[in-house]
Amino acid sequence: MQNPLLAEWDAPFGLPPFDRVSDDDFAPAVDAALAEARANIAAIADNPEPPTFENTIEALELADDTLSRVLSVFYNLAGTDANPEREALQREFSPKLSAYSSEVVMNEALFKRVDTLWNERENHDLTDEQARVLMLSRRSFVRSGAQLEGYARDRLKEVTSRLSALGVEFTQNLLADERGWFMELTEDELEGLPGFVVDAARSAGKEKEVNGPAITLSRSLIVPFLQFSPRRDLRERAWAAWTSRGANGGETDNRAIAAEILSLREERAHLLGYDDFASFKLETQMAGTPDAVRDLLMQVWEPARATADADAMRLQAMMHNDDEQGDLEPWDWRFYSERRRGEEHDLNEAELKPYLSLDNMIDAAFTCANRLFGIEAKPLEGVALNHPDARAWEITRDGEHLAVFIGDYFARGSKRSGAWCSALRSQRKVGGDTRPVVINVCNFAKPSDGQPALLSYDDARTLFHEFGHALHQMLSDVTYESISGTSVARDFVELPSQLFEHWLEVPEVLAEFATHAETGEPMPKDLLDRLLAAATYDMGFQTVEYVASALVDLAFHTGEPPADPMQRQAEVLDDIGMPRAIAMRHATPHFAHVFSGDGYSAGYYSYMWSEVMDADAFEAFKEAGDAFDTETAKKLEAHILSVGGLREASELYTEFRGRMPGPEALLKGRGLAA
Incomplete structure (x- = not known):
């Protein structure tokens, strides 16, 4: 029988055949897809015709379609429902995929075609989008080592392969500790x-x-x-x-892995001619330099720490009133902060949760997207998905199919921790109009049978955040997949997600959807008022734990890599005056953003860089006098959500807002400035 991963996917909307795929299908499918991709690359590189955009760049865009399709299914299952077989396959695939990637970017004949096309680009009648894709393609080749020779070329292949394997090992160790x-x-x-x-x-x-x-x-x-x-x-x-x-000793300890990753990243940067890894990584981001990142983080750190220090004194006094002696500890903060929130705002999580059911918050996100962008969500029944807990919707606008959206919301031992958005298929037009299949993955507590799933306010914000990423994918309207959807600078990618969080705080949204899970009664107005009044409560704590993590990440990748990352972490926290009762949001041994792959390495600051923009972007709706202002929403879609990486992020934002913002709106929004 034909491998279902390689056969035509005949499920509705071309969804993957999750119900027909077994773990035994993945290895032969990946091998076959790699062979096909290599043949396609060879055909492009060896083409006797002079390079054109169509026979080189456009052909590259389509060269590994089958491989991408197979891997989208595999990595979705490996992240949401891991088992020993899938974890073994991850370890098996890592060096194979790294080798293939190195073969492509270091194929001399292929790069010569790309480089020639770049140097002769004025002679080719390229559209703006094609010119952008050509520039990004060539830049990717260069930054991946295409111009290296001899030892440097060979060593970079070894380094990238080892980094790929270490990222898989880090992730699996973390999952094992969480599961065990x-x-x-x-x-x-x-x-x-x-x-x-x-x-x-x-x-x-x-x-x-x-x-x-x-x-x-x-x-x-x-x-x-x-x-x-x-x-x-x-x-x-x-x-x-x-x-x-990740720091329990034994086979799942990540500390030595983190040290090796940092050393190899530094070597990679040096091989490519950069002073350190942060300089290499930030070159293509909005921030540009490590100094620019640190400047922003420290502008936020000082007022956040001052607020947190003052809060710690109040919480410690509460603890001593309970006859608990000694200093306030990190395991005490949330307990006394929750009590203090109840005293100061007459608000507690237990009172809120019945009004924040998962189903209602999903409906709220869909309704906000409908009012802003005119899209509609219709449940898809009877389709095979990655897990029985997952559910799917068809997304349409004016009766036309836009995307399939999948939500996989509940925690389980086989699922990677955290929350994320990924595309099983991305939007593009080249090679045929392709509509995206997008999945949001969360880790909300699953209720007992027959009980409604209730979210914390932070959970609800996470749901809105991830759906903001999904909108960026689903509203994408470009020709080439390499710039589609969330294929933008890392410190710009969080703008749509963090911006969409703001609609959860719109009073009319909560008034409509924050209804009691048992009685159906809307949240009482006084409770709604208290909830919104407490929006910046404990923001000193939240900001400190995040910024500390971002500063440690930046320090890891600036200058010489530390032989002992834990010692370097301690030094950074001491230098910035980390409050003793607050810990980093992600300590080194479980800092998956930074060590599971290169995505957020030297880039955890990105959430705050984007927050500068999201705070300012929502002000545009406030200035229009309506959180659902039609014209502002059209501008947001036209200049940011639909265009992916069509232009530099600063250009896209300036087209939407007319200027770039400063951190003032962020500090005000977090309650850290007057």
């Missing part, structure tokens, strides 16, 4: 926990096949446990497990 730890609770130890935490703990215990409730390292379970458990000893135990992921 849980803390069973007795009925007495549930005391003080609100019903939604107890319900989630019972569901987690069922998944772990223990007799009673359990706390796992899923963020949507462990954070509310730290917020509500009055048992300081249990909070400390949970905190220790959560923050020691």
Whole structure:
């Protein structure tokens, strides 16, 4: 029988044949797809005709279509539903794919065609989009080592292959630590926990096949446990497990892996002629230089730390009033901060959660997108997806198909932690009009059977954030996949996602969709008012834990790489005066953004760089007097959401807003400035 990954995908909208694929299909499919891709590359490189955009760049855009299709399915399953077979395949595929990538970018005949076309570009009647794709293609070749020779060329291949393997190992170690730890609770130890935490703990215990409730390292379970458990000893135990992921010794310890990754990245940068990895990485980003990144982060750090220090004094006083002696510790902060929020804003998570059901928040995101961009979402029934928990919708506008959107929302032991958006298929027009298939993956606590899934306000914000990424993919309208959707500068990619979060805070959205999961009653106005009034509560803590992580990431990749990353981490935190009761949001051994791959390496600052723009971008709607202003939404789609990487990010933003912003709106939005 033909391998289902290589056969025509005849499911509705060309969805992958998840129901017909077995793990045994992946290796032969990848081998066959690699062989096809290599043949296509050879045909382009050896073409006797003079290079044109069509026979070189456009052909490159289509050369590894089958490989991309197969890998989109594999990596989706490896990330959302890992098993030993898939993890072994990841380790097997990593060197193969790295070798193929190196073969392409270091193919001398191929690069000569690209380079010749670039040098003669004025003689080819290129559209603006084609000129952009040509420039990006050539730049990618050069930055991947196409101009290197001899030892440097061979060594770069070795370095990139090893980095690829280490990223897989880092990720799998982290997942193993997250999957392997849980803390069973007795009925007495549930005391003080609100019903939604107890319900989630019972569901987690069922998944772990223990007799009673359990706390796992899923963020949507462990954070509310730290917020509500009055048992300081249990909070400390949970905190220790959560923050020691990747640093427990043995086979899953990531500390030596992190050190090797940093050393190899530095060597890669030197081979390519850069002073350090941060200089190499930031060259193509909006920020441009490490100094520009650090300047922004420190502008935010100082007021954030001052706010956090003042908050710590209040929380420690509360702790001492409970006859708990000593200093406020990181496992105490969330517990006393939640109590303080209740006292100062008459607000607590247990009161909010019944009004933030998963289904309603999905509907809220769809409705906001409809009012802004005219799109509609219709559930797709009876289609095979990556997991039984996942669900899908057809996205249309004016009756025309735009995309398929998949949501995979619940945590499970086989799923990578965090939340992300990826495309099983990206939008493009070359080679036939191709509409995207986009998936949002989250890790919300799964309720017990028959109970509604309830979100924290932070969970709801995450849902909106990831759907903002999905909109960037689904509204894409370009010719070439290499600049489609989220294929933009890393410090620009978070703009659409963080901007869409703002609509969760629009009072009329909450008034319509924040309804009680059992009674259907809307959130009382006084509760809604209290929720919005507390929007910047504990922002010192949230900003400090994030900026500290970004500064450590930047320090890792600037100058000489540290022999001991943990020591360097400690030095950076000491230098900036890290409050003792706050930890980095992502410590080195579980900093997957930075060490699972190159995506956010020297780039974790990107969320804040984009936040400067998203705060200013939402001001455009406020200035129009309507969060759903039609003309502003049209400009947003025309200049940012639909055009992908068609132009430099600063140009796109300036076309939308008329200028580039400063950090003032960000500081004001976080409550860190008057």
